[in-house]
Amino acid sequence: MRDKESNYTLQPDFALEKTLELSDKLKEEIENKKPFEGNLWKTVEEKLLIEWTYNSNAIEGSTLTQGETLFFLKNGLTVEGKPFKDYIDARNHAEAIEFLYDVVKNNREISTSLIKEFNAFLLSGIKSTPAIDRDGNKTEKKAAPGEYKILPNHVLQNDGTIHKYVEPIQVAPEMENLCGWIKDNIDKTHPVKVAAVAHYNMVRIHPFDDGNGRGARILMNLILINMGFPPAIIKNENRRKYIEALTEADKGNLNKFTEFIAEACIDTQKSVLENLKYS
Numbered sequence: 001m002r003d004k005e006s007n008y009t010l011q012p013d014f015a016l017e018k019t020l021e022l023s024d025k026l027k028e029e030i031e032n033k034k035p036f037e038g039n040l041w042k043t044v045e046e047k048l049l050i051e052w053t054y055n056s057n058a059i060e061g062s063t064l065t066q067g068e069t070l071f072f073l074k075n076g077l078t079v080e081g082k083p084f085k086d087y088i089d090a091r092n093h094a095e096a097i098e099f100l101y102d103v104v105k106n107n108r109e110i111s112t113s114l115i116k117e118f119n120a121f122l123l124s125g126i127k128s129t130p131a132i133d134r135d136g137n138k139t140e141k142k143a144a145p146g147e148y149k150i151l152p153n154h155v156l157q158n159d160g161t162i163h164k165y166v167e168p169i170q171v172a173p174e175m176e177n178l179c180g181w182i183k184d185n186i187d188k189t190h191p192v193k194v195a196a197v198a199h200y201n202m203v204r205i206h207p208f209d210d211g212n213g214r215g216a217r218i219l220m221n222l223i224l225i226n227m228g229f230p231p232a233i234i235k236n237e238n239r240r241k242y243i244e245a246l247t248e249a250d251k252g253n254l255n256k257f258t259e260f261i262a263e264a265c266i267d268t269q270k271s272v273l274e275n276l277k278y279s
């Protein structure tokens with residue numbers, strides 16, 4: 001069994017450091033374009049909100065396209081033939097992002113209670129969540145927004161094995177440890193490293209019945225945005241690589257996952273610069 005410290009430990013990696021240097025350079029380029037003209041930055045943030053919401057929900061199985069997500073969030077209109085839950089998820093995720101920016105504005109500290117608030121946003125209006133019973137059959141259980149799980153959860157992996165997450169009795173101390181680690185490292189470790197390691201550990205713990213993946217990506221991006229970076233938007237087209245990187249982290253290789261997150265952050269930064277280049 002891996003010791004707890006190894007879940008937070010990165011190994012020296014020259015290639016990763018070079019990737020982070022590029023991200024820092026792009027961050028500086030964005031900063032140098034300030035002040036932004038008119039409401040340009042607000043428009044950029046709205047574009048990122050749509051992309052982030054679409055991709056994060058699509059990774060979890062939403063059937064909405066990016067265009068349908070945009071149309072719904074801007075006009076409140078649905079498209080015939082799509083599950084209504086997908087629209088609830090889109091609305092909830094967008095509201096969670098708006099709450100995130102409020103958290104940043106008010107300089108709120110990352111805590112277990114704050115993470116629970118994000119989960120409550122993500123599961124707002126959701127009556128039940130998918131589950132697997134003791135016999136391995138798919139079922140539904142009553143949703144508990146903002147509350148830690150009381151029953152074990154696990155997932156069937158691509159190789160046919162069952163991956164078990166942290167037991168319910170261990171969730172509260174594990175989450176306290178995660179928030180304490182973030183607080184201890186945020187000012188002395190590169191923000192992308194802190195964000196990636198925090199993301200991995202929240203997925204590893206899987207503290208809630210539902211919303212863990214989306215919540216982990218929100219936690220990651222809260223850290224990045226707090227430190228002056230744009231969100232690292234993990235695109236649905238990279239879902240396989242994302243899962244593979246998480247699997248490698250489960251085996252003890254956090255570097256590969258951190259590199260994946262750094263590249264996602266760089267992709268967002270390049271997109272932001274493209275949108276700002278005529279400013």
